[in-house]
Amino acid sequence: MEDSLLHSLALSLAAGVGPRMQAVLLDEFGSASAVFAQPASVLQQVPGVGGKIARNLTSPELMTQAELMARECRELGVALCPQTASDYPANLKNICDPPVVLYRRGDWLPQDDLSIAIVGSRRCTSYGRRQAERLAGGLARAGFTIVSGLARGIDGAAHRGALAAGGRSIAVLATGVRDIYPPEHAELALELIRQGCLISELPLDQHPKPGLFPQRNRIISGLSLGVIVVEANRNSGALYTARHALEQGREVFAVPGNIDSVASQGCHELIREGVTLIRNADDVLAELGPLSRPSVQSGDVIVHHPRELILNAIEKEILNLIESSPTSVDAILRTTQLDPSRVLATLTVLEMRRLVRRVAGNQYIRFDPELQHC
Numbered sequence: 119m120e121d122s123l124l125h126s127l128a129l130s131l132a133a134g135v136g137p138r139m140q141a142v143l144l145d146e147f148g149s150a151s152a153v154f155a156q157p158a159s160v161l162q163q164v165p166g167v168g169g170k171i172a173r174n175l176t177s178p179e180l181m182t183q184a185e186l187m188a189r190e191c192r193e194l195g196v197a198l199c200p201q202t203a204s205d206y207p208a209n210l211k212n213i214c215d216p217p218v219v220l221y222r223r224g225d226w227l228p229q230d231d232l233s234i235a236i237v238g239s240r241r242c243t244s245y246g247r248r249q250a251e252r253l254a255g256g257l258a259r260a261g262f263t264i265v266s267g268l269a270r271g272i273d274g275a276a277h278r279g280a281l282a283a284g285g286r287s288i289a290v291l292a293t294g295v296r297d298i299y300p301p302e303h304a305e306l307a308l309e310l311i312r313q314g315c316l317i318s319e320l321p322l323d324q325h326p327k328p329g330l331f332p333q334r335n336r337i338i339s340g341l342s343l344g345v346i347v348v349e350a351n352r353n354s355g356a357l358y359t360a361r362h363a364l365e366q367g368r369e370v371f372a373v374p375g376n377i378d379s380v381a382s383q384g385c386h387e388l389i390r391e392g393v394t395l396i397r398n399a400d401d402v403l404a405e406l407g408p409l410s411r412p413s414v415q416s417g418d419v420i421v422h423h424p425r426e427l428i429l430n431a432i433e434k435e436i437l438n439l440i441e442s443s444p445t446s447v448d449a450i451l452r453t454t455q456l457d458p459s460r461v462l463a464t465l466t467v468l469e470m471r472r473l474v475r476r477v478a479g480n481q482y483i484r485f486d487p488e489l490q491h492c
Contacts, residue, residue: 125150126200126219128184131321134171137215137333142166150200150218154181190322196295197222207231213340213366217319223295224315230288232421234402235265235338235363237356238272238348243381246272246349249373251279253346256399258285260427263314265290265341267334268303272348272356277306286314288341292334296322317341335359336366343406343424344369346396350384357384360393369406371396403427426473432456436464437484440474444481 129140129150146164147153153161158172174180191198199206199220208231210216234257236250254264254276264280266273268289280287287310293299295316298307307316319337320330335358339345345363347370350356363370370393375382389395394405406424421427429437439450447465451458465482468474474482 122149122151122202123198123200123219124181124184124188125154126202127188127198128180129153129175130218130319131183131187132171132180133174135175137217137319137336139166139171140218141215144201144218149202187321191221194296194322195223196322199226207341209233209342210337210340213336215336216340217337219319221295221318221320221322222315224311226288226315226317227286229261230263230286230314230341232261232424233263233265233288233342235342235345235359236272236276236348237266237335237338237345237350237359238276239350239354239356239381240269240271240273241381242271242275242349243375243379245375246373246381247275250275250348251282253348253373253396253399253402254279254287255283255285257402258283258287260399260403260424261421262424262427263288265338267292267331267338268298268300268307268310268316270300270303274303274306276348277310281309281313288314289316290334290337290341291316291318292320292330293326294318294320294322294324297325299326331355332358336362339363339366339368342368344371344402346371346373346402347385347388347393348373349375349381351380352383352387354384357388360388370394371402371405373397432460433464433467436461437468437473440468440482440484442484444477444479444483446479446481448480450482 142164143153147156158176161167161172161175162169188198199222201211201216201218205226207226236254238246238250250272258264258280263286264276265288266276268291277287277289289310295318298304310316332355339359339362345359345368347356347360360370372385372388372393372395374385374389374395396402403424435454439453451461454461469476474484476482
């Protein structure tokens with residue numbers, strides 16, 4: 119095993135070093151390997167690192183613990199993915215305290231960068247469960263990967279809705295990925311491994327603890343372009359995920375319920391605070407902005423904006439003829455076999471959807487996310 123991966127694993131296992139402290143240490147020294155190259159006297163100069171944490175980081179037993187954990191992962195087929203790995207989720211790298219290393223069962227694919235999280239109450243109503251399944255199915259069919267937490271209630275419904283639609287789904291656990299919690303979702307977890315993956319920042323033998331669930335929620339939002347809260351009361355953990363999403367610059371959406379429903383009070387509070395009310399998958403697509411970088415979907419289709427996922431065949435054909443540099447209408451007409459009137463009408467639709475922009479000389483360019491006025 120590479121020393122850098124072993125050092126990342128050891129940093130994640132160090133007692134008293136949570137996600138925020140890990141981020142501070144990495145920012146201070148540049149890498150996990152550099153952290154472990156420091157003597158205790160230097161580590162103690164980092165704000166928040168006292169004598170006890172410095173001793174934990176410099177203890178030989180920590181590296182032995184990391185080696186044993188790495189060996190068990192190999193035996194169980196659990197992948198270890200440090201921040202430096204090519205398959206570390208790109209969206210997650212951009213949060214303030216990304217996990218130093220991820221434990222993963224199943225595969226993370228490039229197309230999973232186009233993800234939406236669906237979260238909500240464990241004690242959901244039949245209405246909430248139905249909406250979660252419907253939204254997950256619609257977004258999965260559009261090409262999104264659905265992220266949730268494998269919990270009872272809304273989370274489980276979201277995973278099942280995505281899988282039933284033939285899509286991919288990612289579960290972020292607040293426990294280790296070896297033993298599934300809750301236990302009744304063991305079969306669902308196996309399906310997720312086949313059509314997505316299980317992810318955790320916690321060691322294999324970590325059992326559920328109350329404080330780990332809010333900590334886990336920052337990963338759910340961090341993996342995703344946006345978070346949908348389907349059903350949540352005022353004290354629901356799903357609201358923590360929504361707060362994390364707002365802090366991370368992600369979109370947040372809420373599904374309304376009956377105005378007198380206790381189960382939807384949290385959603386209604388979010389809507390009053392300005393979160394976008396949604397009714398279906400199309401509402402989500404309409405609100406999402408351009409991607410910070412293109413996403414490669416199945417079939418090597420490159421997506422620059424989520425709205426491209428709902429284009430019909432002719433709209434996709436015309437859009438694919440337009441580059442970031444100006445493309446003339448005449449050039450488009452020469453390339454396609456479509457009737458000129460159909461091409462012009464399609465260009466108008468693409469412009470209305472803010473996927474292309476008309477420039478001087480009867481030319482069009484692809485929507486540029488760097489240009490805020492586009």
